[in-house]
Ligand SMILES: Cc1ncc(C[n+]2csc(CCOP(=O)(O)OP(=O)(O)O)c2C)c(N)n1
Ligand code: SF4
């Protein structure tokens with residue numbers, strides 16, 4: 001397509017591309033003005049590196065295959081400290097390796113975007129889809145009392161949109177933001193309409209930009225004095241409270257009269273949606289709450305639903321990691337059950353509807 | 362609280378006037394012990410920043426180690442980073458902003474132990490940075506444990522009987538190792554001991570920094586340095602110890618200097634122009650105007666395509682998805698991946714729907730396409746009673762099923778056309794013919810468009826695949842009508 005055709009259609013979000021979830025996230029990043037990608041190959045996230053390797057150089061932006069996940073996150077640390085938008089992507093064990101670096105970035109209050117396309121664990125596990133990085137991504141994961149914003153897309157379209165959005169949130173709150181999804185969403189291909197690209201952003205005033213004006217900037221996370229370090233911690237906690245107030249994202253589906261509300265994110269939410277449709281067609285009152293942000297968890301929405309619903313069912317591809325957040329959100333005021341599969345298995349529609357049938361009797 | 366501080370050296374403008382970032386009452390002196398090599402090197406760096414005019418663009422990376430507070434002192438950009446990761450952070454900084462200068466300041470534990478890989482890889486990439494490597498043979502900050510550079514026989518907190526060559530190996534010769542790499546431009550080992558040695562160190566440092574200013578690439582300067590506290594010696598005894606014990610094992614000198622052979626590293630300006638970004642991301646052939654060609658399916662098609670790895674089943678699925686996309690049908694495609702991938706068979710799930718697609722994982726199939734026997738055996742049980750089966754007769758026995766069944770000799774058609782790889786297009790032709798039977802709309806044109814698009818970059822394959830498509834369409838055989 002020529003540029004003139006794009007102009008004709010005004011913007012290019014009227015046009016669609018067929019993209020894998022992993023590819024779509026790279027489009028989202030580039031359109032958000034991301035300048036650097038640093039990563040280390042790992043299935044099922046590798047297409048993010050591969051697609052970055054193809055497109056970043058076309059725009060004279062940086063693609064560099066790092067020697068490890070540890071190196072990659074520290075390269076992101078450096079690029080971000082220099083004031084530029086930077087991205088890395090990995091999965092499971094690779095995310096484990098990044099945690100020290102993420103803790104530094106969070107403490108230094110730098111923006112960064114990390115995509116985690118979850119695979120099977122623990123150990124080397126396998127390359128099938130799981131959701132078992134929830135705890136290490138949503139709860140901070142590295143050392144110290146920090147957290148990262150976590151967005152949870154369930155389609156290639158959202159892989160693009162949420163990655164785009166992640167850069168804005170990272171800048172706004174000066175914090176690392178994760179885009180957390182699973183192998184299925186990363187690997188699947190769907191139609192994606194792309195947002196308009198943003199232009200070059202001015203460098204933030206805190207950046208180590210290598211100029212006379214920024215010469216006295218410094219970025220550190222070491223505070224020998226206990227009170228100083230406590231203040232830093234309190235400042236971070238205040239920021240997380242603000243994020244909690246402002247950034248809860250969710251999708252509610254057929255919840256108003258639902259007796260049973262299923263909670264799930266990523267690929268699971270699409271299965272739940274189909275399960276809701278099936279059960280509704282049989283007259284069963286079920287609904288879905290899908291967190292689109294995992295930190296902040298959509299606590300307010302869940303609390304609003306507690307009154308109507310008799311019980312909740314969490315569907316997860318892990319030992320049940322998100323379920324704790326659901327229980328906490330509703331303060332254990334209603335039964336919260338778990339349907340889970342592990343090892344790369346995705347629960348089937350029948351398993352989900354069957355479990356709902358059992359609960360509703 | 363006022364403290365009587367004496368400044369032991371003339372303050373260079375490369376340092377802050379007073380060290381206000383340093384907590385506590387002491388603001389004029391550094392935190393290093395008397396006689397510490399770090400203090401000497403800091404002074405050399407500060408002076409060089411001014412004399413070479415590099416201060417404004419410089420960022421000095423503070424490592425984990427006694428130099429963790431280097432940013433208290435240098436009047437230039439400062440950042441403290443994880444243990445051993447300074448070269449990775451430096452890489453990020455100079456790739457993002459190739460006009461800045463970065464000193465990766467590192468101790469022997471930081472560089473030689475925990476961070477050796479990051480250091481060597483940055484060296485091997487030839488990053489435009491200067492590494493100032495302080496080899497004091499000890500972990501200073503954690504109070505005297507063994508470093509990779511601790512000498513054989515040397516006693517430390519973690520080698521109380523002396524380092525043993527058989528237990529810990531011989532001390533790591535970093536300069537020699539880096540000089541053996543192709544990419545680095547300049548490698549020298551100097552010592553921060555006598556006046557003569559310090560003068561040589563000053564020259565070496567400036568050489569490395571000058572090369573960085575010229576963007577010629579990676580320099581390593583290894584500084585043999587005293588940690589008198591952990592050697593349990595005074596400053597001059599420590600210097601003597603270095604000269605008598607360290608230098609014989611770690612010889613001083615220039616190991617490499619090839620800067621004059623290397624042209625400056627150039628990194629073009631990143632592109633943010635909106636039109637150029639759109640042009641790069643939107644492939645030229647993606648302008649199909651699907652909006653004018655909407656099509657309605659009677660029901661959601663949940664398709665499984667399966668066969669051997671090399672038969673093109675994944676691209677068969679992709680072409681079906683393309684076809685749907687070109688008619689504004691919602692599509693999803695998911696390749697076999699993960700635990701499903703076994704024994705060289707491949708499969709993909711394709712969903713075509715006029716509604717929002719729920720799960721992209723196709724288990725219960727209403728359209729099964731198989732290209733080999735194992736996938737027929739595996740997936741046929743999942744074909745719904747009203748589902749449709751299409752298989753490649755070349756490779757598969759006639760199945761015993763009451764499902765509506767079509768077959769085509771896709772493999773044979775492809776071989777006759779001279780390229781076994783176009784079997785999937787023959788299957789697609791047959792599929793288009795089957796669809797005609799179950800849907801009212803004629804999708805054949807859309808399929809041909811999908812083939813043209815799929816092979817847009819390989820013009821010679823377009824006609825071949827179109828031919829295979831037509832042959833497949835014509836020769837589809839009805840095996841069973843239920
Ligand atoms: C990941 C990690 N592991 C261990 C430490 C503890 N630590 C702090 S300094 C140091 C050794 C530094 O030694 P060296 O690099 O030789 O620096 P020196 O103090 O001798 O200049 C260690 C192990 C740390 N800060 N981070
Ligand atoms: S402990 Fe050793 S390296 Fe650290 S400041 Fe003192 S003399 Fe220098």
Ligand SMILES: [Mg+2]
Pocket residue numbers: 468469470495496497498499500501508
């Ligand atoms: Mg040391």
